[in-house]
Amino acid sequence: MIRSLLITLCVLSSSLLLAQTDSLGQQADDSTMNFEANYDRPFLSGASSSLALGGYMEANTLYAGTDGIEEGFSFQFRRLTLFASSTISPNIRFLTEIEFEDGTKEINIEYAAVDLMLHPLANVRGGIVVNPIGAFNQKHDGPQWDFVDRPIEAVELLGATLSNVGVGLYGKAFASDLSFGYEVYLTNGFDEAVIDNDLNRTSLAAGKVNVEKFEESHSGLPMFTGKVAAKLRNVGELGISYMTGVYNEWQIDGVEVDEKRSLNVLAVDLNASITSSTELRGEVAFVSLDVPSTYSQQFGSKQWGGYVDVVQRFYEGPVLVFDNATLALALRGEYVDLNDGTFNETGDAIGDEVTSFTGGIAFRPSAPVVIKANYKYSIITDLLGNPPAYASALLFGIAAYF
Amino acid sequence: MRNFVFYSGLCALALFLGACDAFLPAAIPSEETLDGALEGLDQSQRRMHIEGDAAFNDQLFTAETGLGPCFVASSCGACHAGDGKGHPFTTLTRYSHSDGAGNQFLGAPQLQNRAIPGFAPEALPSGAPHSSFTPPAVTGLGFIELVSDADILAMADPDDADGDGISGVPNWNTIPSFITPVPNAISQNGKYIGRFGKKASTHNLFQQTVTAYNQDMGITSTFLPTNPINYAAGTHPVPSGGPVVTDEDVNAVVFYLQTLKAPLQRSAASVEKGKLLFSQIGCEKCHRETLKTGFSPIAPLSQKEIHPYTDLLLHDMGPELDDGYTEGSATNPEWRTPPLWGLGLSENSQGGRLFLMHDGRAHSLEAAILLHGGEGDKSRSEFKKLSDGDKQALLDFLRSL
Numbered sequence: 001m002i003r004s005l006l007i008t009l010c011v012l013s014s015s016l017l018l019a020q021t022d023s024l025g026q027q028a029d030d031s032t033m034n035f036e037a038n039y040d041r042p043f044l045s046g047a048s049s050s051l052a053l054g055g056y057m058e059a060n061t062l063y064a065g066t067d068g069i070e071e072g073f074s075f076q077f078r079r080l081t082l083f084a085s086s087t088i089s090p091n092i093r094f095l096t097e098i099e100f101e102d103g104t105k106e107i108n109i110e111y112a113a114v115d116l117m118l119h120p121l122a123n124v125r126g127g128i129v130v131n132p133i134g135a136f137n138q139k140h141d142g143p144q145w146d147f148v149d150r151p152i153e154a155v156e157l158l159g160a161t162l163s164n165v166g167v168g169l170y171g172k173a174f175a176s177d178l179s180f181g182y183e184v185y186l187t188n189g190f191d192e193a194v195i196d197n198d199l200n201r202t203s204l205a206a207g208k209v210n211v212e213k214f215e216e217s218h219s220g221l222p223m224f225t226g227k228v229a230a231k232l233r234n235v236g237e238l239g240i241s242y243m244t245g246v247y248n249e250w251q252i253d254g255v256e257v258d259e260k261r262s263l264n265v266l267a268v269d270l271n272a273s274i275t276s277s278t279e280l281r282g283e284v285a286f287v288s289l290d291v292p293s294t295y296s297q298q299f300g301s302k303q304w305g306g307y308v309d310v311v312q313r314f315y316e317g318p319v320l321v322f323d324n325a326t327l328a329l330a331l332r333g334e335y336v337d338l339n340d341g342t343f344n345e346t347g348d349a350i351g352d353e354v355t356s357f358t359g360g361i362a363f364r365p366s367a368p369v370v371i372k373a374n375y376k377y378s379i380i381t382d383l384l385g386n387p388p389a390y391a392s393a394l395l396f397g398i399a400a401y402f
Numbered sequence: 403m404r405n406f407v408f409y410s411g412l413c414a415l416a417l418f419l420g421a422c423d424a425f426l427p428a429a430i431p432s433e434e435t436l437d438g439a440l441e442g443l444d445q446s447q448r449r450m451h452i453e454g455d456a457a458f459n460d461q462l463f464t465a466e467t468g469l470g471p472c473f474v475a476s477s478c479g480a481c482h483a484g485d486g487k488g489h490p491f492t493t494l495t496r497y498s499h500s501d502g503a504g505n506q507f508l509g510a511p512q513l514q515n516r517a518i519p520g521f522a523p524e525a526l527p528s529g530a531p532h533s534s535f536t537p538p539a540v541t542g543l544g545f546i547e548l549v550s551d552a553d554i555l556a557m558a559d560p561d562d563a564d565g566d567g568i569s570g571v572p573n574w575n576t577i578p579s580f581i582t583p584v585p586n587a588i589s590q591n592g593k594y595i596g597r598f599g600k601k602a603s604t605h606n607l608f609q610q611t612v613t614a615y616n617q618d619m620g621i622t623s624t625f626l627p628t629n630p631i632n633y634a635a636g637t638h639p640v641p642s643g644g645p646v647v648t649d650e651d652v653n654a655v656v657f658y659l660q661t662l663k664a665p666l667q668r669s670a671a672s673v674e675k676g677k678l679l680f681s682q683i684g685c686e687k688c689h690r691e692t693l694k695t696g697f698s699p700i701a702p703l704s705q706k707e708i709h710p711y712t713d714l715l716l717h718d719m720g721p722e723l724d725d726g727y728t729e730g731s732a733t734n735p736e737w738r739t740p741p742l743w744g745l746g747l748s749e750n751s752q753g754g755r756l757f758l759m760h761d762g763r764a765h766s767l768e769a770a771i772l773l774h775g776g777e778g779d780k781s782r783s784e785f786k787k788l789s790d791g792d793k794q795a796l797l798d799f800l801r802s803l
Contacts, residue, residue: 068429192465192519200462200476248519258520294523296516297491298476320405327411345490348753363411375425383480384489384753390427 033181033231034239035132035170037139038095042368042401043085055082058142060397067389077103091117110163121171130163132183132227133243134283135269137162142399146330146362148374151307152354153336157285159204164188165214177233188213189223189245190263195291195299201338201352202299207247219246236272261290277313298383305336322365332358351385354378368401433666436541436744437485440661442702454658457651463619468646470620471521472514472632481537485662486751488537490762497532498727505529508633512617522635533725534761535600539744544660545708547607548695551588551595557713568687568777570715573602575730580625581609596730597714600760602738603729607659611652621646664708665744669802676799679792683784688713688739711742720775735776746801767797
């Protein structure tokens with residue numbers, strides 16, 4: 001834990017220092033914060049209607065192999081997401097996001113909430129909301145990112161995109177170049193699949209699959225998610241988020257059958273503009289949960305991990321028929337420890353870790369569209385800490401708002 | 403400029419794509435890994451092997467899909483990572499039904515030391531004679547299954563007729579009703595020779611597989627249709643509502659185990675001296691280098707000479723390894739000679755360390771040799787007398803297996 005905190009502090013402090021060295025650079029004059037990402041999208045609206053429509057799609061090719069065993073070549077259609085928003089009245093608005101993943105393998109209402117905008121500092125949001133844990137979960141649209149794959153930390157540790165039914169408050173305040181934002185929600189929570197799933201490891205992603213989650217909280221108790229963030233214009237945004245709740249069915253028909261087993265997640269995220277053409281994004285998350293001591297250590301009680309992205313735009317100008325195209329070099333380093341602990345039997349460290357590096361080029365013929373070419377190299381250690389497997393993948397993808 | 407950027411990018415991309423194979427990690431040489439199918443399987447056999455591989459390594463049981471309620475591991479692969487030796491994380495505890503004073507212990511012979519949430523795991527009954535078993539490597543088992551009973555008996559020397567201090571006896575054990583004896587099986591008083599397990603109590607791979615599903619994972623099948631009962635907790639598990647694992651999956655796993663390749667020796671030419679010493683100090687009397695298989699419809703297994711370094715017999719290993727636990731006709735200090743093939747790759751599946759002997763108590767090859775008492779005592783003494791160079795040569799030979 002100490003090691004992971006130190007790494008976190010180093011990453012974040014170096015990022016801020018880097019950012020501050022050029023804080024007078026030519027940054028986008030943008031005070032929009034991550035928690036506003038849902039409404040910060042290209043929408044199409046008719047002149048006579050309060051309804052706005054939009055969406056995005058993501059597709060890619062995949063050529064991958066592990067330890068010399070080639071998995072072949074595939075096309076993947078990862079997701080098609082449709083947005084619809086409506087200004088119901090001057091201070092009431094609605095937005096929904098419906099997602100089709102892997103064709104029609106998964107169809108989810110990822111977001112569907114009404115906002116009552118009472119005051120800049122106190123707005124009520126209710127419905128299916130995105131749990132504000134980490135920045136990626138809030139701002140996850142494929143066209144916004146220069147990598148084909150989502151960060152492992154966001155997917156494996158936080159279950160991105162994580163949304164649930166609930167209600168809460170959000171708000172924002174300004175002080176000179178500084179913006180402060182917050183979100184707090186009570187939502188339904190996870191279920192036992194977090195520690196009882198066919199991934200054979202603790203997984204929030206597995207615990208969010210429950211189809212009943214939109215009609216009842218499995219534990220009978222609400223889950224809290226909150227985030228505070230500060231953004232310094234032309235420098236970057238730093239966010240700290242926390243999520244806690246009981247994930248197990250501890251009583252049935254009023255009869256107590258288990259202890260209340262809690263789940264806690266802390267995430268710290270940062271995005272910074274180092275220069276006018278260099279952007280840095282990173283996030284670290286820590287998951288801890290109460291796993292029955294008589295269960296298997298295959299399911300860890302602690303997980304942590306994070307990623308750092310550096311995106312360098314190196315060309316802006318015309319390319320073929322596109323007048324305002326950009327080309328960017330993108331680098332990502334990421335690490336997740338999916339089971340942070342030691343074996344009861346030996347005292348040795350439990351493995352189940354992934355370290356991954358991705359390099360790529362992102363070509364944007366226009367702002368809402370990005371074509372990505374990535375090479376990803378991963379080092380995967382199994383539970384027992386045996387010699388790692390080495391995997392790599394070549395990915396070409398396209399993501400576009402429409 | 404418009405076109406220059408585009409065509410430069412396109413060229414770079416084409417170069418990258420053209421060499422995409424070069425960007426994939428290199429394959430691990432076959433002799434450096436234990437998993438992998440036998441060479442020479444036909445297409446339908448390869449397909450069956452892959453199905454078994456999926457059932458063995460990828461079929462992960464959960465509470466929802468029938469795990470437990472009491473269990474040791476949630477998949478076959480959890481105990482045999484990469485088809486190699488297991489880690490203490492999944493060491494099995496076996497205990498006897500009764501002790502010498504006539505005490506009875508319900509729930510024997512295996513402890514399920516874990517339980518799904520909401521259930522209590524088994525606890526070892528106080529006073530029960532018990533032993534710990536580290537999961538073995540599973541490669542090459544198809545060959546071992548095909549060593550004939552007659553050949554095993556031919557290696558036995560129960561009365562030490564040759565006076566070399568080594569006897570060697572088979573484990574005669576009762577087989578469950580769902581087991582069909584291996585072809586040309588020899589029986590004695592209704593009992594059959596076992597060849598799998600630390601005490602050779604298991605007759606064939608089918609019995610091993612069905613029992614492991616049930617006792618290691620709490621998974622029912624048509625052959626063992628009830629989950630292990632936690633007598634100490636007084637909770638009988640809810641009936642599973644039918645077999646959790648299908649007959650097809652059981653058969654696929656058995657086929658997978660039968661058709662895993664035999665471990666391949668590495669650097670054989672450079673360890674000849676060690677191999678000679680291995681034989682000279684008497685190790686080879688029990689760890690027999692060469693056995694042969696009988697007929698099998700799977701051609702790559704049939705009528706083959708193999709080098710597993712075992713005689714599949716029980717040997718009295720002295721008080722050092724007497725855990726007070728019996729199985730079949732094996733007495734407390736008697737253990738089956740474990741095959742040594744694959745020994746040199748054990749660390750790759752045991753978390754980078756060695757956990758040798760039946761319960762993983764030896765953390766080096768030398769420590770394992772020094773735990774050989776009883777019938778192994780003479781070889782142990784000879785090993786101690788070797789010069790450091792000769793010891794090293796012997797250990798290098800063992801690492802090459």
